[in-house]
Amino acid sequence: MSTAAAGITALDGERLALALRAGIRRLIACQEHLNKINVFPVPDGDTGTNMTLTMGAVLSALREHPSAHAGQVLTVVADAAIDGARGNSGAILAQFFVGLAERLRALPAFTTQMLADGAAGGARYAREALSEPREGTLLTVLAVFARQLATLTQAGLPEFAPVFREVLARLRVALERTREQLEALASANVVDAGAQGFVELIQGMTDYFDGRAVVDDAPIVVEHDSQDAAGTEIDLTHRFCTECIITGTEIDQRRLREALAQLGSGVVVAGTGRKAKVHVHVNEPRAVFLLAREFGALSGQKADDIRRQQDAAHHRHRRGVAVVVDSGADIPEQELERLEIHMVPLRVHFGERSYLDKVVMHPEEFYRELATNPQLPKTSQPPPGDFRRIFEFLASHYETVVSINVTARASGTLAAAQGAAERVRAHGKVIVIDSRNASLGQGLLAIFAAECAQAGMNGQQVSDAVQAMLPRTLTLGLLRTLDFAVRGGRVPRFVKVLADLLHITPILMNERNGRVGTGTVLFGRHRLRSRFARLVRSRMRDDGTYRVAVGHANAEDEGRALLEEICADRGNIRDRYLTALGPAIGVHGGPGMLVVALQEYSPPQAQP
Numbered sequence: 001m002s003t004a005a006a007g008i009t010a011l012d013g014e015r016l017a018l019a020l021r022a023g024i025r026r027l028i029a030c031q032e033h034l035n036k037i038n039v040f041p042v043p044d045g046d047t048g049t050n051m052t053l054t055m056g057a058v059l060s061a062l063r064e065h066p067s068a069h070a071g072q073v074l075t076v077v078a079d080a081a082i083d084g085a086r087g088n089s090g091a092i093l094a095q096f097f098v099g100l101a102e103r104l105r106a107l108p109a110f111t112t113q114m115l116a117d118g119a120a121g122g123a124r125y126a127r128e129a130l131s132e133p134r135e136g137t138l139l140t141v142l143a144v145f146a147r148q149l150a151t152l153t154q155a156g157l158p159e160f161a162p163v164f165r166e167v168l169a170r171l172r173v174a175l176e177r178t179r180e181q182l183e184a185l186a187s188a189n190v191v192d193a194g195a196q197g198f199v200e201l202i203q204g205m206t207d208y209f210d211g212r213a214v215v216d217d218a219p220i221v222v223e224h225d226s227q228d229a230a231g232t233e234i235d236l237t238h239r240f241c242t243e244c245i246i247t248g249t250e251i252d253q254r255r256l257r258e259a260l261a262q263l264g265s266g267v268v269v270a271g272t273g274r275k276a277k278v279h280v281h282v283n284e285p286r287a288v289f290l291l292a293r294e295f296g297a298l299s300g301q302k303a304d305d306i307r308r309q310q311d312a313a314h315h316r317h318r319r320g321v322a323v324v325v326d327s328g329a330d331i332p333e334q335e336l337e338r339l340e341i342h343m344v345p346l347r348v349h350f351g352e353r354s355y356l357d358k359v360v361m362h363p364e365e366f367y368r369e370l371a372t373n374p375q376l377p378k379t380s381q382p383p384p385g386d387f388r389r390i391f392e393f394l395a396s397h398y399e400t401v402v403s404i405n406v407t408a409r410a411s412g413t414l415a416a417a418q419g420a421a422e423r424v425r426a427h428g429k430v431i432v433i434d435s436r437n438a439s440l441g442q443g444l445l446a447i448f449a450a451e452c453a454q455a456g457m458n459g460q461q462v463s464d465a466v467q468a469m470l471p472r473t474l475t476l477g478l479l480r481t482l483d484f485a486v487r488g489g490r491v492p493r494f495v496k497v498l499a500d501l502l503h504i505t506p507i508l509m510n511e512r513n514g515r516v517g518t519g520t521v522l523f524g525r526h527r528l529r530s531r532f533a534r535l536v537r538s539r540m541r542d543d544g545t546y547r548v549a550v551g552h553a554n555a556e557d558e559g560r561a562l563l564e565e566i567c568a569d570r571g572n573i574r575d576r577y578l579t580a581l582g583p584a585i586g587v588h589g590g591p592g593m594l595v596v597a598l599q600e601y602s603p604p605q606a607q608p
Contacts, residue, residue, distance in 0.1 A: 008160045008209060012109040013073040017062045019160075019205045020077065022213035024055045025220050026204025027197055032225040032396040032426055034200075035313070038193040039231035040137065040184045041088065041266050042281075044241075044306050045313025047193035049393040050087030052425070053385070054094060055201070057084025069108045074101040074118075082271045083300075086389060087241065089194030091279040092126050092138050095270035099125025112163045116149035131257050131267035136181025138194035144174040145202065161209035168206050171199050188231040224427040229313045229397065238264045238281035240359070241304040242288045246276045248296020256295055263287050281306065286360045302386065303345075303359045311340055313397055320399040321453035321462050323446055324390055326382060326413050327357040328406035328584040329435075330551050330595075331443035332577050339450035342390055344382045346413070348583045351375040363580035367554035367591050376487050377587050381413040387420035395428030400459025403432045404446045404466065406584070407514035410438060431463045436514035439585045440549040440577075440597030441475035447547075452604040465604060470512075472600040474539060476519070477508035477589060478532045484590035507535065529558060529594065533565035536596050542572065544600045549577040553586045553593035562594055574601050 008015060034048030061080035067073050078101040081094035099122035104110055110118070123146040127133050148167045157163050178192040179185050185192055207213040242264075246256075250273045257269045264282035271277050276295070282288055285303035292298055312322060325331070327345045336343065345356040348366060350373050355361035357379070361369075370377060387403070394401045403421070408414040414434050421430040435442040448469055452462045479485065482496040499506060499521075505528055509519030522531050540546055548566055552559030559578055567573050581595055589595075 009158045010109045013067040013070045016070045016073050019208045021216050022208035023201040023204035024059045027201045028052045028220050030200045034193045034197050035396045036225050037190040037230045039188045043231035044309040045229045046393050047089050050090040051197040053086045054084050054090030071105040071107045075105050082277050085277045091268040091270045095129040096122040096126040113153040116153045119146040119149050129268050129270045131261040136178040137192050141195040164206040175199050190230045222425045233310050240285050242285040243279050243302050245300040246292050246296040251276045319453050321459050322394040322398040322401045323450040324403040325446045329442040330439045332579040344386050347380045349378045366583045384416045384420045387417045391424045391430050395426035398428050401430045404435050406438050407436050408434050409514040437510050440551050441473045444597050444599045455604040475510045475597045478594045479589050480592040485588045536566050546573050547575045547599040547601045549597040551581040551595040553581045554591045
């Protein structure tokens with residue numbers, strides 16, 4: 001398509017969309033640099049990723065919903081930005097477009113003066129969205145953008161190209177001044193990342209008006225930034241960057257914003273009376289979602305671990321490979337922390353209520369709810385967008401991201417991860433591995449992968465080592481009852497009838513092809529734990545070295561006793577773990593379920 005746009009004095013929907021698309025392409029190309037200079041409000045290195053995903057949603061919407069009506073295009077942009085908003089800067093930018101659309105939605109085309117009027121509304125909307133607006137941030141350049149547009153149009157400049165060129169020059173001056181406006185920026189000697197993201201958006205739009213924009217359907221090449229992340233890690237007051245979308249009628253954004261400010265910091269409420277995007281930093285994400293439900297229906301819940309992101313951005317252990325799992329993997333919390341493994345949560349559903357697995361609903365809470373709630377719980381895979389966000393972020397800070405996912409034979413989670421990996425634009429390579437396992441077995445594979453990364457292996461070497469470990473990792477599960485597996489549709493009812501009639505207890509196992517099914521049975525219902533321990537021990541060779549993990553479904557004493565029986569008098573067990581089983585497997589086994597993972601272990605050996 002042609003990008004020539006000289007002499008434009010009225011912007012219709014088609015030209016507006018082309019200009020925005022050029023700006024978004026420029027912003028996306030700069031995402032790695034924006035991540036590296038992100039130090040405010042916390043140095044977690046994700047501003048570029050957040051702005052890219054926010055405006056990437058807008059880019060898709062512009063391509064899917066073309067219109068010659070400029071106001072309609074802005075309405076599409078605002079809606080897509082709210083739905084796709086990620087992080088502080090993404091939410092603020094989305095609210096700017098909401099305000100812009102509110103002013104200009106009725107206009108089929110607009111002049112520079114009309115745009116100036118709309119930008120003033122957008123800048124005001126953006127500022128009002130924050131509970132604690134600060135100068136030296138994206139808010140500052142939005143205000144400068146609106147003021148300079150007004151000044152230039154009042155001076156009689158009708159053409160978009162010269163207006164945007166002059167506005168851009170003044171924006172870059174304002175951007176440079178942010179370096180001194182906030183202590184965190186001055187200390188790191190960087191400009192504000194969100195502010196620079198907006199300036200790059202305007203640079204791309206200016207290129208379009210000057211006829212210099214890249215052809216829109218060309219691949220977007222992200223500029224690799226090899227510098228270390230700016231700033232230093234800080235002690236966090238609040239650990240989780242928590243977000244959701246509220247859909248309702250006449251949402252009182254002011255009251256919502258004030259209530260959220262009582263829970264945490266960095267509050268942004270963007271949107272309209274019908275749909276609001278919430279962003280807040282808290283220690284208890286559950287409290288945010290409970291509050292949000294008072295204002296309408298929830299969707300798009302997420303809670304990113306800022307501390308783990310901060311560690312990743314600053315490469316606390318200076319390794320080149322990051323490891324990701326979905327929360328179907330059961331891993332002791334201390335190992336997640338020690339090895340800096342990143343987890344993407346599944347969703348747990350009790351009726352209409354949805355929870356983020358292991359973030360909002362921890363295992364002990366799940367089993368309490370399971371015991372009292374008459375509604376059958378279900379789990380669902382993370383949306384591809386959740387994977388894409390963590391992949392984009394990590395791939396801008398690491399050379400390789402290795403994602404180890406629950407067996408494809410039991411869930412669509414692997415496919416979601418693979419789809420997300422294919423869309424990552426940052427420089428780092430993403431490798432997605434089917435663990436052919438679940439729960440503790442998947443967890444042991446992730447632990448091994450992270451240790452390989454710590455030993456200095458590159459991404460391909462980590463992947464190869466994990467692939468070699470797959471057939472040496474076995475998971476076995478003892479189901480005290482088949483009631484939950486039958487209710488969830490995993491086991492036919494006649495199997496339960498037969499098991500009860502014959503007094504047999506099925507033992508679940510993962511097969512080499514990734515299928516999880518009944519591997520054997522125990523006859524009779526007496527001394528199940530001890531006989532299960534003997535079964536596990538029979539799978540261990542005397543000349544092998546093993547890792548053993550035991551998981552329990554709200555039965556810690558039984559789990560500990562099982563671990564002791566398995567390990568008794570064996571000198572070939574290198575590591576042992578005890579942890580609670582998460583909902584992904586607990587929903588099928590119910591309270592009292594015991595799971596064991598064995599891994600015939602050999603230490604990682606980094607290759608030259």
